[in-house]
Amino acid sequence: MSGAVDKLGSVGLADALVGQSGSPASDGKAPRTARGEKTLRKILDAALAEFGQKGFHDSSIVGITTRAKVALGTFYTYFDSKEAVFAALVRDMSQQVRDHVAPDIEGAADEIDRERLALASYLRFVLDHKEVYRIIDEAEFVDPAGFRTHYETAAARIAARLEQATAKGQMRDDGALATEVRAWAIMGMNVFLGLRFGVWGRQDPELVAAHANDLIARGVQP
Amino acid sequence: MSGAVDKLGSVGLADALVGQSGSPASDGKAPRTARGEKTLRKILDAALAEFGQKGFHDSSIVGITTRAKVALGTFYTYFDSKEAVFAALVRDMSQQVRDHVAPDIEGAADEIDRERLALASYLRFVLDHKEVYRIIDEAEFVDPAGFRTHYETAAARIAARLEQATAKGQMRDDGALATEVRAWAIMGMNVFLGLRFGVWGRQDPELVAAHANDLIARGVQP
DNA sequence: ATGAAAGTTGAACCGAGTTTCAACTTATGA
DNA sequence: TCATAAGTTGAAACTCGGTTCAACTTTCAT
Numbered sequence: 001m002s003g004a005v006d007k008l009g010s011v012g013l014a015d016a017l018v019g020q021s022g023s024p025a026s027d028g029k030a031p032r033t034a035r036g037e038k039t040l041r042k043i044l045d046a047a048l049a050e051f052g053q054k055g056f057h058d059s060s061i062v063g064i065t066t067r068a069k070v071a072l073g074t075f076y077t078y079f080d081s082k083e084a085v086f087a088a089l090v091r092d093m094s095q096q097v098r099d100h101v102a103p104d105i106e107g108a109a110d111e112i113d114r115e116r117l118a119l120a121s122y123l124r125f126v127l128d129h130k131e132v133y134r135i136i137d138e139a140e141f142v143d144p145a146g147f148r149t150h151y152e153t154a155a156a157r158i159a160a161r162l163e164q165a166t167a168k169g170q171m172r173d174d175g176a177l178a179t180e181v182r183a184w185a186i187m188g189m190n191v192f193l194g195l196r197f198g199v200w201g202r203q204d205p206e207l208v209a210a211h212a213n214d215l216i217a218r219g220v221q222p
Numbered sequence: 223m224s225g226a227v228d229k230l231g232s233v234g235l236a237d238a239l240v241g242q243s244g245s246p247a248s249d250g251k252a253p254r255t256a257r258g259e260k261t262l263r264k265i266l267d268a269a270l271a272e273f274g275q276k277g278f279h280d281s282s283i284v285g286i287t288t289r290a291k292v293a294l295g296t297f298y299t300y301f302d303s304k305e306a307v308f309a310a311l312v313r314d315m316s317q318q319v320r321d322h323v324a325p326d327i328e329g330a331a332d333e334i335d336r337e338r339l340a341l342a343s344y345l346r347f348v349l350d351h352k353e354v355y356r357i358i359d360e361a362e363f364v365d366p367a368g369f370r371t372h373y374e375t376a377a378a379r380i381a382a383r384l385e386q387a388t389a390k391g392q393m394r395d396d397g398a399l400a401t402e403v404r405a406w407a408i409m410g411m412n413v414f415l416g417l418r419f420g421v422w423g424r425q426d427p428e429l430v431a432a433h434a435n436d437l438i439a440r441g442v443q444p
Numbered sequence: 445a446t447g448a449a450a451g452t453t454g455a456a457c458c459g460a461g462t463t464t465c466a467a468c469t470t471a472t473g474a
Numbered sequence: 475t476c477a478t479a480a481g482t483t484g485a486a487a488c489t490c491g492g493t494t495c496a497a498c499t500t501t502c503a504t
Contacts, residue, residue, distance in 0.1 A: 031480090031481085032479085032480065032481090033471070033472085033479095033480065033481080035470080035471075035480080035481070036480070036481065039481075039482085055363050056279075056363070057278075057279060057363070060460085060461060060462085061461075061462065061463085062461075062462090070482075070483090071482060071483040071484060072462095072463090072483080072484060072485095073463090073464080073465080073482070073483055073484065074481080074482055074483075075463095076462095076463070076464080077480090077481065077482075081462080081463085082461095082462075112442065137362055137363075138362075138363055140359060140360075141277045141278070141279070141359075141360055141363070142279075148422070151417075155418075162442075165442070169444060170444065171442045171443075171444065172442055172443065172444050174433065174436070177425075177429065177430075177433065178433045178436075180418075181415065181419075181430055181433040181434055181437075182433070182437055182442065184411075184414050184415055184417075184418045184419075185411040185414065185415060185434050185437055186411075187414055188410035188411045188412070188413055188414025188415065188417075189406075189407040189408075189410045189411050189414075190410070191410055191414065192406050192407065192409055192410025192413065193403065193406055193407060193410065195373075195406075195410075196377075196402075196406045197403075197406075200370070203399075207399065208399075208403055211396065211399065211400045211403040211404070212403055212407050214396070214400075215403075215404055215407055215438070215441065216437070216441055216442060217441045217442065217443060218440070218441040218443060219437065219438055219439045219440040219441035220334065220384075220387070220393045220394055220404065220438060220439065221393075221394065221439060221440060222391060222392065222393065222394050253450090253451085254449085254450065254451090255449095255450065255451080255501070255502085256501095257450080257451070257500080257501070258450070258451065261451075261452085282490090282491060282492080283491075283492065283493085284491075284492090292452075292453090293452060293453040293454060294453080294454060294455095294492095294493090295452070295453055295454065295493090295494080295495080296451075296452055296453075297493095298492095298493070298494080299450090299451065299452075303492080303493085304491095304492070445504100446502105446503105446504090447502105447503100447504095448501105448502095448503095448504105449500105449501085449502085449503100450499105450500080450501075450502095451498105451499080451500070451501085452497105452498080452499070452500085453495105453496105453497085453498075453499090454495105454497105455494105455495100456493105456494090456495095457492105457493085457494075457495100458491105458492090458493080458494095459490105459491105459492090459493100460489105460490095460491100460492105461488105461489095461490100462487105462488085462489080462490100463486105463487085463488080463489095464485105464486090464487075464488090465483105465484105465485100465486095465487100466483105467482105467483085467484105468481105468482080468483075469480105469481080469482070469483090470479105470480080470481075470482085471478100471479085471480075471481085472477100472478085472479080472480090473476105473477095473478095473479100474475100474476095474477090474478105
């Protein structure tokens with residue numbers, strides 16, 4: 001619930017700044033020593049907590065540096081602005097979700113059941129990382145590019161799995177548009193079930209995922 | 223695209239302030255004359271445009287009053303704060319969506335097809351009122367109560383329709399949880415398809431709705 | 445017609461929070 | 475060991491936009 005980055009097993013600190021491909025906003029901000037690396041991690045942890053609890057608007061740099069137990073000015077050694085930390089965080093969190101779900105969907109009986117495992121895994125993740133859910137959602141307004149990338153990437157992953165299902169004859173082939181519609185539909189489903197049964201209320205992830213998967217597999221027909 | 227409130231056929235101006243049941247934030251702010259009513263409408267129209275284009279953070283009261291062509295101080299005759307207009311707008315927009323969809327789903331062949339009509343109608347709405355989509359989304363952070371009410375109400379409406387479907391033997395009865403899961407799943411689907419094929423891209427609503435409804439009705443099975 | 449109520453105006457106030465910066469401390473490697 | 479680079483500090487400058495308010499104008503009921 002407290003949601004420190006290291007709790008989630010943060011991947012690549014410098015990466016959060018520099019991004020997977022190319023530079024984000026500015027360079028020369030990456031830490032050059034182990035000491036700096038540690039400070040950067042403290043700031044990211046603090047930012048996650050601050051933004052997750054108060055949202056972007058009500059969060060402040062002072063709030064972040066206080067939590068991180070560093071001086072105000074230190075913040076600007078690693079980030080150009082409030083928006084910049086947020087963007088770094090979005091990239092990081094987006095990666096977290098991916099890395100959490102990936103191993104959980106490996107041993108799937110069939111391609112459709114894989115989606116059930118994915119949803120269950122995602123729901124479990126939301127259940128103990130509500131802050132992450134919130135931050136990604138708020139990215140729609142604070143870091144639109146990061147937001148869009150996050151969802152387009154996720155949709156592409158789902159679509160790829162659906163292609164697999166089609167190839168294996170486990171899914172009806174209704175053309176490319178159908179596949180994309182299904183991918184986005186499944187993603188929207190997952191996100192809203194996360195909101196309803198992970199953030200606003202609590203419910204057994206396996207149960208919810210089972211019902212949802214039933215919908216995907218057979219629809220609602222009697 | 224410009225999205226004036228009157229373009230949407232705004233319902234109850236005073237209602238937007240006072241809310242359907244009870245008072246929102248403050249009273250004594252409702253206009254008492256036709257002149258005041260007109261000014262309030264101008265401000266709400268301007269606020270919709272401003273928030274829709276720039277988002278809450280980058281919007282300003284000055285921006286709103288300039289668009290509305292009224293003095294800065296006039297704003298405070300009708301609203302207590304920036305948050306207050308936003309909340310009023312959310313209530314209003316939430317109503318708009320409902321009122322737009324309702325008539326479109328009346329002549330439905332069967333209960334499941336009703337969901338197709340609902341989605342198609344919603345997609346059409348999003349297509350020419352992107353601002354509304356954005357404002358409701360941003361409500362998650364600016365007016366959480368309004369946001370939650372909007373989606374819980376919408377989910378309840380979908381669930382009620384699904385009950386109907388079950389009663390008529392057009393839907394499998396898998397218990398109460400299944401119904402709620404389905405309702406939220408369908409809602410999430412609709413929202414994300416709106417984002418993908420209405421806000422970010424454009425696509426024939428009827429086509430998208432047909433594919434999505436197919437998923438709901440029969441699932442993806444071969 | 446006239447006075448009170450409703451509505452309008454915009455300059456000025458105000459607080460809050462971001463960002464800068466020059467002095468200072470710690471680490472590193474030659 | 476010493477010089478240089480990296481990192482840290484926090485007070486103060488700066489910005490910006492929300493909010494207030496007292497004077498002024500319009501409307502409307504009597």
